[in-house]
Amino acid sequence: MSVSGFVFNDAGYRLGENETRGRFTIGTRIRSEKIAGLSYGLNGNVTNSTGGLFFVWHNADSVLFPQGLLDTSTSTLAKYSNWRIIVDPYVEYFTTNGSRHSLKTRFYRTVNNGAEGQGSNANSYYLQYQWQNTLQNGLKLIRGISSNLINVHSELYGNNGSSNFAGFLQADYKWNKLNLSGGGRFEYFNVNELTSSYNLGRLKLPVYPVFRAGVAYEVAKATFLRASWGQGYRFPSIGERYVKTVVGVLGILPNPSVQPETGWSSEIGLKQGFKISNWSGYLDAAYFYSEYKNMVEFTFGNYAPEGTVFSSDPNDPNYFYNWVGFRSENMENARVQGLDLSVVGKGKVGKVEIITLMGYTYINPSAINPDSSYLESYSNPNSKLLKYRFRHLGKMDVQFGYRKLMIGFSSRYNSFMENIDKTFVQNAFGTLSILPGLAQYREAQFKNGDWIFDVRFGVDIFENAKLLFNCNNLLNREVMGRPGDIQPPRNYSLQLTLKL
Secondary structure, X not given: OEEEEEXXXXXXXXXXXXXXXXXXXXXXXXXXXXXXXXXXXXXXXXXXXXXXXXXXXXXXXXXXXXXXOOOOOOXXXXXXXXXXXXXXXXXXXXXXXXXXXXXXXXXXXXXXXXOOOOOEEEEEEEEEEEEEEEOOOOOXXXXXXXXXXXXXXXXXXXXXXXXXXXXXXEEEEEEOOEEEEEEEEEEEEEEOOEEOOXXXXXXXXXXXXXXXXXXXXXXXXXXXXXXXXXXXXXXXXXXXXXXXXXXXXXXXXXXXXXXXXXXXXXXXXEEEEEEEOOEEEEEEEXXXXXXXXXXXXXXXXXXXXXXXXXXXXXXXXXXHHHOEEEEEEEOOOEEEEEEEEEEEEEEEEOOEEEEEXXXXXXXXXXXXXXXXXXXXXXXXOOOOEOOOOOOEEEEXXXXXXXXXXXEEEEEEEEOOOOOOEHHHOOOEOOOEOOXXXXXXXXXXXXOOOEEEEEEEEEEEEEOOEEEEEEEEOOOOOOOEEEOOEEOOOOEEEEEEEEOO
């Protein structure tokens, strides 16, 4: 049996944004004395958190203040008090011939107490049975079934339920230097009246099949070539279909007609190990390509029914701003392709141990044959890059160790976010300013992308005690993760770790 817990308090760096969180966790495992190979147990945890959730800034000159400040009627700051309860009973059995049977179950309870009219609670019931064994020819089989039932009661979108059932099979085989893997999964989804379906010729199936395959081959010593391909299927969540609320001046609208998104992804890669004197490591390069159909994203627009006569009275159901905001939409089909490179190495210079990691990712996500109305929602329609994506990402980390001392440096780079919703950089419909000053702020601060540098120092005080000092965002850069959301400024932490 293991028991753990923690209490965490964060005063935050933005007005009204703070968090107090506590968690208690227990884990048990019982090995049967009567039946060899049988074990079972019960794991679980309870978490409570309270605080304020910062959504968007007040304006470009007050980036650490929530829009609407602390006025409860207009502020985008959301106060919350949440509970999370997880109970995980499980059973595992290894037979004498090497087969493995496992049954995992979960009860997950969430209670969200937010602003008036925005509370919700949900119960989730999950079960998965898996049977794994290896045949005499070395073929490894993994098969099973799973189910997930969710019931939600929300003040925002009423009572709703969803269900998911699936059966799956995977086969892995190794022959000399060749590794093969393949599998399939049949998914059934239901969210209220929306149900999964798949057209097989004239036959309409209630389940949606997805398949995957992969191969890896050791071409030469420490040289590995790999390739993989897999399909994906994602059903819209209850929130994506039914949520209706207002955050400051931002309206979030429901869309019960949003459809599932499907797609496939592939990758081909090469991993090359190396050893030069007392240095060793590997170089990894991969090209990836994915396509998505009916990709779901939140899109800003006027979603009033055709022929609606708008009113200027906030109490009228046809009040203009009741129909203006963001909602889930099936966007144009999309393509994502790119290249990922990384180098990891470890070695010594004299008595100094050096560990390095460098990586670079180029990504080109774009809509396939987009129509003009979709491109109109882009802040820069000439770019064609999907909204809220970075084209270039980089990372680097180097650490030096000498006896009981350690010093490390790391950096991260994101290129300029070329496209966001046009409504964030200009007044929506000529009158509504969602994020005042964002257009000028993006041009002045982030046109060349973001470099973030961190540094850390460590010392082993004695065998079972270590002291670590971190300075994150060393140069105190203003970094924006998404429009209106400035990331933490320079901050320091001191950590003492004891092993008893």
